Amino acid sequence: MSQEPIIHGPNEAHTHEVGNLPPHEHHGGGHGADGHHHEPHFLFKYIFSQDHKIIGKQFLITGIIWAIIGALFSVFFRLQLGWPDKTFPILETFLGHWAKGGKLSPEFYYSLVTMHGTILIFFVLTAGLTGTFANFLIPLQIGARDMASPFMNMLSYWFFFIASVVMFSSLFVATGPNAGGWTSYPPLSAIKEASLGSGIGMDLWLIAMALFVVSSLLGGLNYVATILNMRTKGMTMTRLPLTIWALFFTAVIGLLSFPVLLSGFVLLIFDRNFGTSFYLSEIFINGHALPHIGGSPILYQHLFWFLGHPEVYIIMLPGMGIASDLLANHARKPVFGYFAMIISLVGITSLSFLVWAHHMFVSGMSPFLGSVFVLMTLLIAVPSAVKVFNWLTTIWRGNIRFTVPMVFALGFVSMFISGGLTGIFVGNSALDIHLHDTYFVIAHFHLVMGVSAFFGMFAGIYHWFPKMFGRFMNNTLGYVHFFITFIGSYLIFWPMHYEGIAGMPRRYYDYTAWESFKQFQGLNSFISIVAIITFFGQLLFVFNFFVSIWKGKKVTSANPWGATTLEWTTPIHPGHGNWVGEIPEVHRWAYDYRDDGEGNDFIPQTVPLREGEEAH
């Protein structure tokens, strides 16, 4: 086992001694200076692994599977929206009695949109994104052998896995999965008679989400503890790459807001099953009056959005961090305004807790309270704007290499601008009163947190794939994937702004009976066609990903992107423990992209300062 010879004080202590390693590593972990040659059993190496890199890959692959399911659901309901008068036998093949004769039933349409939202927001863009990059990158980029608690880290994945199993099983119950929207507002979600999806499917949804929260909390605690305590010598907080900063704040937001969501769900479980009235009052349904009196459905909305809004930053921040690092790396130029980037992350993090009720402007909330949330919401545009201008300045006078990760990072910025600006519309209550719950909102949040978070994720996957698997993904397929996704996303979501301004409500199964909205039928068909093409474009990525794991071009040099950060100082195939021998010491910040005097255009963090050179 490797022993760090120097102790660097409490904050930078390297707690990766024998005692901290997972048990199976003691008898045969193939890592560290000793260089054992006994491979651990397959089960412990790949399944119940405590190696952060394997756990990261587990999150990633589970996330990819969920993404395919979630995206496929959107294709199913886009078929209905695009051609409400036609039947599609393929739907019956997939969905059985929910699409008799190839015609999707309204109940299952609502289940599909609900599950599409739940899956993509939580299982893909929270667990799949943060789970992947926080686990994979934090120890590698801060110079640690593993997470603070590898065992808890493993539990985090397995709670996510159980949550996935429960959520997946809810797709097959007789009354169908949750159909109340990903927000699942009571009373619709609380009363079994209100909707088919509010039966056992809803209970399973709530249980899965509760398990999911446990997984997020276990992961988040680990990320924060690791970043604060396990940085290598010289890796001060202000030398951390922005990806790590972003993942740090992501974890902080999750730790502070997920418990509130859980409490909201627990109360909902009580209302559903134990006769309480937290959210229910004065309800007459299905021919009889319910006994509940005195509850408030609005309470649920407050509890839900107290996580629900920070959640969009949980989804966004990792992408922001990844984009910052990749723009700098592939433009061969330091990220502009490193400290401003951190401060804007702090700003976004703190404001993210003070804007939740902008989702509730038309709930009947006090107008004065609404005005406070308008102010806070538009205030959050300031740190976001700072980030955009800093990204633009980062590529200004750079030496841009249009690698696949770079084009996705540029695409991220473009999507973030387009989606972010429309937030200024819906964040202003006087405009929201018309735009609320229309396609404008769909366009807004898909661009700003759906598509751009995916662009950040794709950029990260293409960039760190060589580190994960020791091979490259195919470039040509990567470019094709980029263009299909970039053009497709704009073609899908740009025209939706118009539908929203025209007042077209979201979550409608069919618009043909509406005098005010039926004129968009042609547009809806067009959007559906583009959505289907874009979906198949994503399969190119999946194909590329899995084939490249075994067949991709091999990585031949330890630092293929010419990056400054620590993960590229490990061997091409790092074992558990990451570095052979000692963990390198850090001497400079993560963005020294400049002439090193020897013909290179970057100076790795491990290179000591030259004589007379000042640290950033």
Place this chain on the structure above:
Amino acid sequence: MSFIILALVVLVFVIIYQVAKASEYATALRSEEKVKAQTNRTMAWLMVAMFVLGMWGIWECHRILMPHMLPQSASDHGVNYDNMLKVTLIVTGIVFFLTQGLLFWFSWRYQAKEKTTSFYFPHNNKLELIWTTIPALTMAILVAIGLKHWFKMTSEAPANAQIVEVVGKQFNWVIRYPGKDKALGKRDFRLINDASNVLGQDWNDKANRDDIINETGELHLVKGRPVKLVIGSRDVIHDVGLPHFRMKMDAVPGITTTMWFTPIVSTKEMKAITGNENFVYEIACDQMCGQGHYSMRGTVVVHDNQAQLDAWLLMQTPYYTQNQGKKPETPAAGSGAAQPEAAGQNADSTKTLSMR
């Protein structure tokens, strides 16, 4: 048919993969550096192409979709909304074209070249201060405009406002108009009976006896007269969405919400403006309420003057009179003198979250 489609999809995949592999072999054959430089130039140009294509797309999208947009606002608040939307569009539009333009311009302009190196420019306090302050000031202006309109929209309805109750249920709207006494009587959800008392009116409350109920969701208003909607729900959360009036308010069970506005264009006038004889103002449910959500449709008729509305009201039979024969359950306790402000509030309800 589906087999052919499947075969086609597989074929396309195979072709793309083969091309991708071929390009990789080509890279191996030629000097890698040269290929990389070539790819970089191509990509830089493709970025420019995408920007040009994008701008053209925005133009085309606008040209094609504008004729399908809503006609002029039919309410006074909506006029403010339309103006504010324009201001916000101009502000964000400037930022959009500026930042997207710079993003793609920089991408092309600063593409990697062999001899050049990047400019080491880690930070500049002045620049960062500028682009913190300008967005902050812009946001302050937008907040100020927004809140001015917001407080106006959510203020107390004028005293002469027509009062109408709108109640949502799965999956239709029930509209209640006060009778001659100009007051809505008390309701209690325990008195609801779908056959004879759809809103659970307390018949001990005399104010209820002349109330008119329309179960087909027809909302009758008058041009130029403010209207205050008293909004409630029988079961789950619904939302009274009035796209032509640019207004929206949730209908929440157990809580009474309100919203007011003044219609400024009558139905007849709007038919002339849109040139559409079938034009109709619609009430769309804007809050997911179950499997029939998409069909929860109501309509609004805006009369040209009060006399027309009065004539219409006169033709309606009060709900009590219609259902007199079948007197329902025992009356609820706590019947007091009817007061207009008690509209929609139940005897047991302790909590009212109205827009006051």
